[in-house]
Amino acid sequence: MEKNFKQTSRSGSMAWLLQRISAVILFVLLLFHFIVYHFLTQSRSVDYLQVMKRAQSWWFPLLQFMFLLTALYHGLNGVWSVLEDYTTSKFWRLVWYSLLLTVGTILLFVGTLTIIKLYTLKIA
Amino acid sequence: MAKADISVKILRFQPEKDKKPHWQVYAIAVDDESTILDVLNEIHWQHDGTLAYRRSCRSSICGSCAMKVNGRNVLACETPIHRFGSKLKIEPLSGFNIIKDLVVDLEPFFEKLKRIKPYLILDKPLPDKEYVQSPEQLEQIGESTLCILCAACSAACPSSWPNQDYLGPAALLKAYRFIFDSRDDGADDRLEIVNDKNGIWRCHTIFNCMEACPKKIKITEYLSRLKVKVVENSL
Known part of the structure; x- marks a missing residue:
């Protein structure tokens, strides 16, 4: 009788809330991205120096890092909740979770490196 | 004809x-x-x-x-x-x-329904006459009480198909119906039951339940309200 609804002792409330919060943050950041990249700079041609100047202003790496973090969390958490639906065995859940964690860590590392590189690059 | x-x-x-x-x-x-x-x-x-x-x-x-x-x-x-x-x-x-x-075989469907205690739980003494509910209080649960337990929603839910442990939309809607009932005192108990990976959090707002419901109950909307209530309760 119990097996018809197996309580897991795991609540999903925090994951759900964080998914919503990260969605709102992503929406605001995307809006900002579109305004800055596609509307404010639309009428004039943008050259390398201008892009690098923007990339090396104090707010740019902060925003990009926030973007990276929230997009990674939102995307991977979404994939994880789908995988949890379709994978019921503990072993395969562990495999998928480890894989997502590894992919997330690698992408976070590569993304952070790129942001730092852009910020510290010497403009000729 | x-x-x-x-x-x-x-x-x-x-x-x-x-x-x-x-x-x-x-x-x-x-x-x-x-x-x-x-x-x-x-x-x-x-x-x-x-x-x-x-x-x-x-x-x-x-x-x-x-x-x-x-x-x-x-x-x-x-x-x-x-x-x-x-x-x-x-x-x-x-x-x-x-x-x-x-x-x-609808046995699992009704067993899941039983898990959320689908009846009025009362801690307070019974009133002399009937319980009084305001139109606003009734409005909150009105539509959700129309469920006829046909299981069309649970059978339409993609989250239910691969995972037999998931409570499913019908049981969760019934939980909503009692948690938001102004006469009921068992909300904390039920919120704890539905606040589970196999409870309300298996619902991904797919809307299939709402589309399948022959009574046109806005199930997904009620389940979303239930999620907010669970989060408010656990913060």
Whole structure:
């Protein structure tokens, strides 16, 4: 009788809330991205120096890092909740979770490196 | 009423002789204003007495005759055949074990329903007369009380198909109905039950339940309100 609804002792409330919060943050950041990249700079041609100047202003790496973090969390958490639906065995859940964690860590590392590189690059 | 020639393809499964379900086609003539249930009755009474299906009230109240017709979960008794044309494909509800033909085992469905304590829990003394509810308090739960437990929603939910441990939309809607009932005192208990990976959090707002509900209950909306309530309660 119990097996018809197996309580897991795991609540999903925090994951759900964080998914919503990260969605709102992503929406605001995307809006900002579109305004800055596609509307404010639309009428004039943008050259390398201008892009690098923007990339090396104090707010740019902060925003990009926030973007990276929230997009990674939102995307991977979404994939994880789908995988949890379709994978019921503990072993395969562990495999998928480890894989997502590894992919997330690698992408976070590569993304952070790129942001730092852009910020510290010497403009000729 | 004019007669209509229709082709009815039914997924048959007779446990005493079949290893797995198979399709059987019936070519019959019925009144063009017939319902799906009329069609099944016609087959059962005039063509093939071995066909099994559930029916009772014929008024879309008992919830017995939920089944899948041309890919959509409907109540056979209230669904006219002209909605689907002259070719019908009738299957039992998805996600449940088939007992025979269109009859599925709803035991797990009702066991899940029992888990959320689908009755009024009262800590306070009983009033002398009836409980008074304001129109606003009634409005909060009004539509959710219309559920007839036909299981069309749970059978339409993709999160339910691979995971038999998930409570499912019908049980969760019933939880909403009591948690938001101003007369009830068992909200904390029920919130704890639904706040589980296999409870409300398995719902991904897919809207299939809402589309399948023959009573047009906004199930997904109520489940979203329940999620907010669970989060508020656990913060």
